[in-house]
Amino acid sequence: MSRWMAAMAATVxxxxxxQPPRLPPVSMAExxxxxxxxxxxxxEPENVMVMELPAGRVVIELAPDYAPANVAAVRALVRDGxxxxxxxxxxxxxxxxxxxxxxxxxxxxxxxxxTLKAEFARPIDRKLPFTRLAYPDTYAPxxxxxxxxxxxxxxxxxxxxxxxxxxxxxxxxxxxxxxGNGSELYAVIGQSxxxxxxxxxxxxxxxxxxxxxxxMPRGTGTMGFYEKPSEWIQIRSVRVMxxxxxxxxxxxxxxxxxSKTFKAxxxxxxxxxxxWFKEPMxxxxxxxxxxxxxxxxxxxxxxxxxxx
Amino acid sequence: MSRWMAAMAATVxxxxxxQPPRLPPVSMAExxxxxxxxxxxxxEPENVMVMELPAGRVVIELAPDYAPANVAAVRALVRDGxxxxxxxxxxxxxxxxxxxxxxxxxxxxxxxxxTLKAEFARPIDRKLPFTRLAYPDTYAPxxxxxxxxxxxxxxxxxxxxxxxxxxxxxxxxxxxxxxGNGSELYAVIGQSxxxxxxxxxxxxxxxxxxxxxxxMPRGTGTMGFYEKPSEWIQIRSVRVMxxxxxxxxxxxxxxxxxSKTFKAxxxxxxxxxxxWFKEPMxxxxxxxxxxxxxxxxxxxxxxxxxxx
Numbered sequence: 221m222s223r224w225m226a227a228m229a230a231t232v233x234x235x236x237x238x239q240p241p242r243l244p245p246v247s248m249a250e251x252x253x254x255x256x257x258x259x260x261x262x263x264e265p266e267n268v269m270v271m272e273l274p275a276g277r278v279v280i281e282l283a284p285d286y287a288p289a290n291v292a293a294v295r296a297l298v299r300d301g302x303x304x305x306x307x308x309x310x311x312x313x314x315x316x317x318x319x320x321x322x323x324x325x326x327x328x329x330x331x332x333x334x335t336l337k338a339e340f341a342r343p344i345d346r347k348l349p350f351t352r353l354a355y356p357d358t359y360a361p362x363x364x365x366x367x368x369x370x371x372x373x374x375x376x377x378x379x380x381x382x383x384x385x386x387x388x389x390x391x392x393x394x395x396x397x398x399x400g401n402g403s404e405l406y407a408v409i410g411q412s413x414x415x416x417x418x419x420x421x422x423x424x425x426x427x428x429x430x431x432x433x434x435x436m437p438r439g440t441g442t443m444g445f446y447e448k449p450s451e452w453i454q455i456r457s458v459r460v461m462x463x464x465x466x467x468x469x470x471x472x473x474x475x476x477x478x479s480k481t482f483k484a485x486x487x488x489x490x491x492x493x494x495x496w497f498k499e500p501m502x503x504x505x506x507x508x509x510x511x512x513x514x515x516x517x518x519x520x521x522x523x524x525x526x527x528x
Numbered sequence: 529m530s531r532w533m534a535a536m537a538a539t540v541x542x543x544x545x546x547q548p549p550r551l552p553p554v555s556m557a558e559x560x561x562x563x564x565x566x567x568x569x570x571x572e573p574e575n576v577m578v579m580e581l582p583a584g585r586v587v588i589e590l591a592p593d594y595a596p597a598n599v600a601a602v603r604a605l606v607r608d609g610x611x612x613x614x615x616x617x618x619x620x621x622x623x624x625x626x627x628x629x630x631x632x633x634x635x636x637x638x639x640x641x642x643t644l645k646a647e648f649a650r651p652i653d654r655k656l657p658f659t660r661l662a663y664p665d666t667y668a669p670x671x672x673x674x675x676x677x678x679x680x681x682x683x684x685x686x687x688x689x690x691x692x693x694x695x696x697x698x699x700x701x702x703x704x705x706x707x708g709n710g711s712e713l714y715a716v717i718g719q720s721x722x723x724x725x726x727x728x729x730x731x732x733x734x735x736x737x738x739x740x741x742x743x744m745p746r747g748t749g750t751m752g753f754y755e756k757p758s759e760w761i762q763i764r765s766v767r768v769m770x771x772x773x774x775x776x777x778x779x780x781x782x783x784x785x786x787s788k789t790f791k792a793x794x795x796x797x798x799x800x801x802x803x804w805f806k807e808p809m810x811x812x813x814x815x816x817x818x819x820x821x822x823x824x825x826x827x828x829x830x831x832x833x834x835x836x
Contacts, residue, residue, distance in 0.1 A: 356664050434742070
């Protein structure tokens with residue numbers, strides 16, 4: 221983008237150039253460091269789930285704009301303590317981890333037949349932000365970002381939906397579309413399984429701690445389920461961030477996907493100009509674009525960010 | 529494909545149909561079970577590396593057609609025992625694990641300045657098989673499969689190259705293109721980092737045991753390097769399969785990516801017809817197509833396969 225503008229400016233000035241000039245490289249860290257505070261949004265505590273595992277904390281941001289009924293159901297289960305003492309029961313390599321209460325558990329039995337409407341996609345709504353990614357996608361006519369989430373759109377169907385990328389969190393279901401009720405959740409730990417898009421309800425994404433999921437030993441049963449309960453990994457608790465006492469909270473903020481800094485970040489990741497790169501692609505897949513999240517510090521300084 | 533043919537046949541027979549009939553679902557296991565032996569190829573023992581880790585065995589198939597000099601260099605190092613007692617020194621979440629001898633090791637020092645020509649891409653050659661995937665790709669004009677490897681092509685540049693997917697194995701390098709010499713290797717353990725395509729030499733892919741890499745604890749240093757040598761994961765040995773004594777060998781065979789079974793597999797994965805799926809995508813990304821590998825059994829029966 222801006223390098224083409226620079227090239228045009230150079231041409232206007234009468235300088236013959238064979239190729240557009242290569243812009244100086246800018247790292248993600250530099251871009252974020254230079255970003256104004258207004259390019260960041262605090263995560264809404266009602267939309268954040270905090271899971272405590274033996275290995276540490278996983279933080280998930282929920283997306284009520286894309287799955288209001290399912291997000292509400294998950295939030296209610298969390299507030300009811302449903303996931304306290306539940307387990308990660310499945311870890312399938314290059315695919316998903318999944319957590320739930322054991323099937324024989326009384327509360328799990330009570331949930332087994334509860335249905336909830338599927339929210340695989342929703343109508344396109346102009347009130348929802350959409351920052352389109354300019355590059356072709358294998359699976360959808362349009363892909364991009366909406367208030368911090370990776371999404372796709374199909375204008376002909378007038379539909380938009382959250383897409384399955386590394387870290388996406390969804391509601392497990394059986395064959396019936398309405399059989400997922402929020403009591404079994406999964407997170408993607410491998411190559412984006414986009415075949416699941418519009419086939420299952422996504423409710424959010426992991427914004428911190430995905431590596432705690434992704435290193436879990438793989439289950440040796442069918443579909444990566446652990447074969448023995450002794451292999452299950454206990455979840456101490458899951459809480460809504462709004463309910464977490466102030467001293468235990470972590471105030472996270474996310475780079476606004478509608479911001480100038482994010483636009484510059486996408487461009488810099490699609491056109492890597494660091495010395496190491498010899499053939500900048502000029503393209504990037506929606507699942508490869510980092511969505512930076514940092515700990516909000518007192519001094520307004522920079523906390524941790526994800527990305528690679 | 530064939531469902532459209534069935535639809536056409538129905539039309540010719542004078543039966544009015546609103547939609548093409550939905551074919552009966554076929555699972556990957558069923559397709560593979562029904563495949564003729566001729567659709568499989570034995571892995572060439574000279575092109576297979578066997579790594580012994582504390583947690584088990586990782587098997588890597590090399591692709592000399594795409595990186596002849598680098599494959600030869602890696603094979604020579606393996607035969608020289610270079611990787612015996614080396615370490616996985618890096619595990620970066622959603623990206624790569626990397627292995628090498630420690631920097632201060634005498635043999636590593638001797639390799640530090642050795643250069644080797646980069647093989648980021650190669651000329652298209654009609655003698656190399658290419659089974660094109662019919663769906664659009666974000667990064668390359670054409671993608672598909674060549675003798676068991678995922679590849680891309682650019683007819684305008686007359687180039688073809690191995691692409692970065694989960695399990696791809698490459699030759700680490702510094703900023704200079706020829707600074708990778710095969711003494712530091714990496715394997716992809718996350719979302720396909722296609723930005724690396726044509727920027728670094730790939731030499732093959734993990735065909736068995738990738739999950740041993742992907743669950744390794746993430747390094748907390750820059751770029752996922754382990755901060756302390758005590759965190760390194762020792763590699764007992766790496767051998768060329770041809771050198772492994774008969775009793776310790778594992779005879780693997782791979783589904784030919786030029787076979788009818790593979791074509792049917794791609795179609796069935798792009799159009800999931802199992803009852804669970806409600807909206808078959810009709811598309812699939814090159815990195816999401818499984819490349820089945822199985823243990824060759826005496827009776828010709830079915831061994832293990834990868835995929836999801």
